[in-house]
Amino acid sequence: MKLELRGVTKRFGDFTANDAIDLVVEPGTVHALLGENGAGKSTLMNVLFGLYDADEGEILVDGKPAGFKGPGDAMAAGIGMVHQHFMLVHPFTVAENVMLGHEEVRGPAKMLDLAGARKRVNEISDRFGFHIDPDAVVEDLSVGAQQRVEIIKALSQRAEILILDEPTAVLTPQETDELLAIVKQLRDSGTAVVLITHKLREVQAVADTITVIRRGKVVGTAEPTASQEELASLMVGRDVSMTVDKPEAKPGEVMLDVKSLTVLDELGNPQLRGVSFDVRAGEILAIAGVQGNGQTELTEAILGVVPTTAGSVTLDGVTLTGKKIKHTLMSGIGFVPEDRTEDGLVAGFSIANNLILDVYDQAPYSKGGVLKPSVVRSEAEKHVEQFDVRTTGVDALASSLSGGNQQKVVLARELSRPLKLLIASQPTRGLDVGSIEFVHKRIVQERDNGAAVIIVSSELDEVVALADRIAVMYHGKIVDIVPPDTDRDTLGLMMAGAHEEDAA
Amino acid sequence: MSAVVEASQGTAPEPSPEDAPVTAAKRWRTPIILGVVALVSLIVFGLGSKAGETTSFSISRASDFFTVDTFTLPTRTTAIVASLLALALAAYSAWAVSQSRKTGWWLPVVFGIAVMFALLAWAGGGRGATDIQITGLLTGAVVLSVPLVFGSLSGVVCERSGIINIAIEGQLLAGAFLAAVVGSATGNPYIGLIAAPVAGALVGMLLALFTVKYWVNQIVVGVVLNVLVIGVTSFLFGTLLRDNANLNQNLGMADLPIPLLSKIPIIGPVLFDHNLLVYLMYAAVGVLSVMLFKSRWGLRVRAVGEHPTAADTVGIKVNRTRVRNTILGGALAGLGGAFFTVASGLAFGKEMTAGTGFIALAAMILGRWRPSGALAASVMFGFAIALKDQLGIIGSPIPSQLLAMLPYIVTIFAVAGLVGHARPPAAEGIPYKK
Numbered sequence: 001m002k003l004e005l006r007g008v009t010k011r012f013g014d015f016t017a018n019d020a021i022d023l024v025v026e027p028g029t030v031h032a033l034l035g036e037n038g039a040g041k042s043t044l045m046n047v048l049f050g051l052y053d054a055d056e057g058e059i060l061v062d063g064k065p066a067g068f069k070g071p072g073d074a075m076a077a078g079i080g081m082v083h084q085h086f087m088l089v090h091p092f093t094v095a096e097n098v099m100l101g102h103e104e105v106r107g108p109a110k111m112l113d114l115a116g117a118r119k120r121v122n123e124i125s126d127r128f129g130f131h132i133d134p135d136a137v138v139e140d141l142s143v144g145a146q147q148r149v150e151i152i153k154a155l156s157q158r159a160e161i162l163i164l165d166e167p168t169a170v171l172t173p174q175e176t177d178e179l180l181a182i183v184k185q186l187r188d189s190g191t192a193v194v195l196i197t198h199k200l201r202e203v204q205a206v207a208d209t210i211t212v213i214r215r216g217k218v219v220g221t222a223e224p225t226a227s228q229e230e231l232a233s234l235m236v237g238r239d240v241s242m243t244v245d246k247p248e249a250k251p252g253e254v255m256l257d258v259k260s261l262t263v264l265d266e267l268g269n270p271q272l273r274g275v276s277f278d279v280r281a282g283e284i285l286a287i288a289g290v291q292g293n294g295q296t297e298l299t300e301a302i303l304g305v306v307p308t309t310a311g312s313v314t315l316d317g318v319t320l321t322g323k324k325i326k327h328t329l330m331s332g333i334g335f336v337p338e339d340r341t342e343d344g345l346v347a348g349f350s351i352a353n354n355l356i357l358d359v360y361d362q363a364p365y366s367k368g369g370v371l372k373p374s375v376v377r378s379e380a381e382k383h384v385e386q387f388d389v390r391t392t393g394v395d396a397l398a399s400s401l402s403g404g405n406q407q408k409v410v411l412a413r414e415l416s417r418p419l420k421l422l423i424a425s426q427p428t429r430g431l432d433v434g435s436i437e438f439v440h441k442r443i444v445q446e447r448d449n450g451a452a453v454i455i456v457s458s459e460l461d462e463v464v465a466l467a468d469r470i471a472v473m474y475h476g477k478i479v480d481i482v483p484p485d486t487d488r489d490t491l492g493l494m495m496a497g498a499h500e501e502d503a504a
Numbered sequence: 505m506s507a508v509v510e511a512s513q514g515t516a517p518e519p520s521p522e523d524a525p526v527t528a529a530k531r532w533r534t535p536i537i538l539g540v541v542a543l544v545s546l547i548v549f550g551l552g553s554k555a556g557e558t559t560s561f562s563i564s565r566a567s568d569f570f571t572v573d574t575f576t577l578p579t580r581t582t583a584i585v586a587s588l589l590a591l592a593l594a595a596y597s598a599w600a601v602s603q604s605r606k607t608g609w610w611l612p613v614v615f616g617i618a619v620m621f622a623l624l625a626w627a628g629g630g631r632g633a634t635d636i637q638i639t640g641l642l643t644g645a646v647v648l649s650v651p652l653v654f655g656s657l658s659g660v661v662c663e664r665s666g667i668i669n670i671a672i673e674g675q676l677l678a679g680a681f682l683a684a685v686v687g688s689a690t691g692n693p694y695i696g697l698i699a700a701p702v703a704g705a706l707v708g709m710l711l712a713l714f715t716v717k718y719w720v721n722q723i724v725v726g727v728v729l730n731v732l733v734i735g736v737t738s739f740l741f742g743t744l745l746r747d748n749a750n751l752n753q754n755l756g757m758a759d760l761p762i763p764l765l766s767k768i769p770i771i772g773p774v775l776f777d778h779n780l781l782v783y784l785m786y787a788a789v790g791v792l793s794v795m796l797f798k799s800r801w802g803l804r805v806r807a808v809g810e811h812p813t814a815a816d817t818v819g820i821k822v823n824r825t826r827v828r829n830t831i832l833g834g835a836l837a838g839l840g841g842a843f844f845t846v847a848s849g850l851a852f853g854k855e856m857t858a859g860t861g862f863i864a865l866a867a868m869i870l871g872r873w874r875p876s877g878a879l880a881a882s883v884m885f886g887f888a889i890a891l892k893d894q895l896g897i898i899g900s901p902i903p904s905q906l907l908a909m910l911p912y913i914v915t916i917f918a919v920a921g922l923v924g925h926a927r928p929p930a931a932e933g934i935p936y937k938k
Contacts, residue, residue: 049817051816051817070816070819071816071817071818071819072818072819075818075819081817083817086814087811087813087814087817087818088811088814089806089807089810089811089814089815090810090811090930091806091810091927092803092806092807092810096803099803100803100804100807100814100815100818100820101804101815101818101819101820102818103800103803103804105799105800109799110799110800110801111794111798111799112798112799112800112803153818268531
């Protein structure tokens with residue numbers, strides 16, 4: 001099946017997400033759609049999948065115009081999509097998820113034919129070696145397995161074109177390799193695969209054709225033999241340095257000492273199982289690992305947001321365990337949370353007010369319990385200039401900013417106190433390349449000012465670029481702490497729980 | 505990469521993290537609650553009753569296949585033995601927690617029966633000829649649970665599709681009203697029974713309109729609808745029905761004993777000797793249990809309530825499903841409302857549902873959004889109401905105002921103590937916007 005997009009345009013109000021996009025996907029090929037976050041890749045695929053209506057342009061299947069009114073039409077035409085955020089119902093079993101929307105029924109009462117659904121799951125799972133149990137409940141499966149369930153879901157509808165939207169964002173390096181192998185297998189069986197991604201490595205590994213999208217427009221195509229630098233500059237629109245410029249670290253005394261820290265979740269299940277490590281002044285410890293292996297709990301436990309059941313946290317010789325969060329913050333910790341819109345900012349507050357969330361009750365911002373708006377504004381203006389926040393003014397709502405500028409506001413607030421320790425979780429998630437460079441530069445600068453820095457990132461590239469030491473977390477524990485020149489395969493295996501000696 | 509740092513600078517992680525003393529938090533809440541209740545039972549019912557008094561229990565009717573004589577037990581001994589049994593169960597529960605074992609559902613049930621027995625023995629002590637009517641008590645529990653079961657089924661049907669139905673109370677009241685008026689106008693209570701779900705469905709339609717189409721907060725709409733129905737029915741009651749007494753008569757629906765089954769002692773009168781509405785309740789619970797978990801309809805409804813976007817991407821019409829379920833839920837609650845009027849042989853009275861819809865809501869949560877669970881929880885609340893009535897009849901030592909609180913106290917204890925981490929449908933209360 002051949003798929004063709006001609007002049008597809010999609011607007012949201014004044015914003016043009018897709019501008020006259022042309023695209024041809026040939027059967028039995030892997031077509032990579034490369035672009036930065038916010039370039040309009042996902043919007044384009046949602047148009048193709050019938051979730052959005054295109055304002056202009058047409059979609060042709062095998063040369064004939066296809067007017068998709070909804071995902072059902074797209075699926076009927078043989079298009080399957082694996083969304084970045086999986087479309088799986090968590091309490092359902094694999095078989096139930098696969099059959100949903102296309103249920104086979106038996107008998108006059110139209111009872112579900114679960115046996116038939118199980119058989120179909122097993123067939124596809126065996127054909128591609130997925131090892132998926134049709135009766136497993138989806139929420140008990142690993143992310144990689146959930147993704148394979150999504151692929152089974154699409155294939156069970158006889159999809160001839162499979163769209164994968166940022167499929168590797170949540171996978172370990174090994175799971176990524178497995179997925180790429182599956183993609184090749186699918187291609188060889190005649191399926192066309194559209195791979196949406198911003199990761200150059202993957203594109204080089206499997207793509208037959210590469211289309212690069214920037215700001216909603218197709219800016220060019222490239223051969224899979226193109227170098228990373230070429231692809232990156234095409235994607236970003238200027239030359240990009242692929243490494244972080246940073247002088248050699250000059251580690252000083254131990255600044256943060258964490259001993260056997262243990263955290264249980266609401267149900268009493270351990271999320272952090274006796275984690276111990278230290279960070280010295282003037283060094284960056286990067287915590288690598290697949291999301292959900294205790295990194296969030298670790299950073300929140302250090303700050304005191306989640307209660308710990310055992311262990312201690314000592315900053316510069318002072319015990320922080322059991323102290324109030326306010327006290328912890330004021331003793332010199334800067335905290336950049338992983339979800340800036342949920343935990344980092346108050347979306348409905350102005351930039352100026354967001355900048356004083358931690359110090360609103362202190363001089364010079366308030367006196368006698370009354371805020372001084374003029375001081376708040378003038379200080380905010382200084383910060384906005386210093387951190388290059390692109391905004392119409394300090395009274396603009398935080399929610400009106402782009403992701404990169406929101407992150408700059410969070411950084412401006414957290415770095416405005418004298419810090420002994422900076423904790424930054426997923427500091428560049430969802431940011432454009434320009435903002436990423438800025439954020440990385442500020443983090444390195446903070447290290448060189450003598451603070452201890454902890455970076456949590458699920459992007460291995462970022463970990464390797466920033467770290468002076470890398471701690472790999474798996475299943476609530478630190479597997480090992482290794483130097484930053486450890487090779488990626490070894491790190492990948494450690495992220496799946498293997499110790500360094502076993503992994504190397 | 506310009507930075508090179510020796511890896512040996514920091515301390516290595518603990519050599520064997522497996523040995524770290526990590527234990528799951530123990531859940532002491534249940535044994536503590538059980539223990540306190542058992543002790544109260546022992547002190548108040550056991551030691552609080554006078555030695556030498558006796559309590560009579562009667563359990564069969566003359567029409568049964570065979571009859572069991574009324575039996576008389578020494579009050580104090582009975583209450584103490586029952587309380588000690590409850591205490592033993594609490595101790596077992598504590599032991600199970602300390603061993604990290606799970607106890608079955610039987611434990612709270614047997615515990616509840618033991619405490620109830622102690623209470624009945626104490627309340628009926630020294631009353632001479634006044635027997636504790638066990639059969640009557642259980643029959644009352646089943647009958648009084650009817651509006652609760654229909655109400656909580658209404659909640660299950662709505663919430664499984666993602667719409668919070670706070671308007672159960674209003675739907676019950678609307679059903680009660682229309683059943684009385686239509687039944688009286690036609691002179692046939694069964695036609696009133698057919699009219700009741702129509703009234704409930706209309707309230708459901710309003711709920712669906714505002715929540716699905718206009719995205720108004722579901723809880724706010726529900727509360728407003730309750731007030732609206734109270735207002736409308738009270739107004740019509742004070743005007744239309746006052747001027748036309750023939751539109752609001754005491755109608756009744758005959759009991760339809762099921763042959764043979766109704767003659768079994770205890771079980772017969774408790775389960776198989778009721779009017780049509782009670783049998784409809786059995787059917788509704790059975791049918792919904794199967795449909796919700798085994799049919800295409802049920803799978804889609806649950807998908808819409810858990811992850812509407814996922815349902816949409818496989819071609820399921822999310823909002824249409826929600827509207828249909830909200831109307832169906834309203835109809836179920838409306839049917840339950842007929843209990844108050846035509847099914848009980850009563851005329852309509854102002855605000856006669858008196859909070860039943862909210863207890864039904866609690867029953868739905870306690871029953872973990874399952875029809876069978878809703879039934880079990882509703883019967884428990886029904887029992888609490890029946891117990892209150894029974895104690896009132898035998899003239900118990902507890903003041904009647906305190907007795908009237910009994911069902912609500914049971915509600916609070918049940919929801920706070922037993923629900924634990926029940927998980928509602930994930931997308932409940934969130935409008936689906938494309």
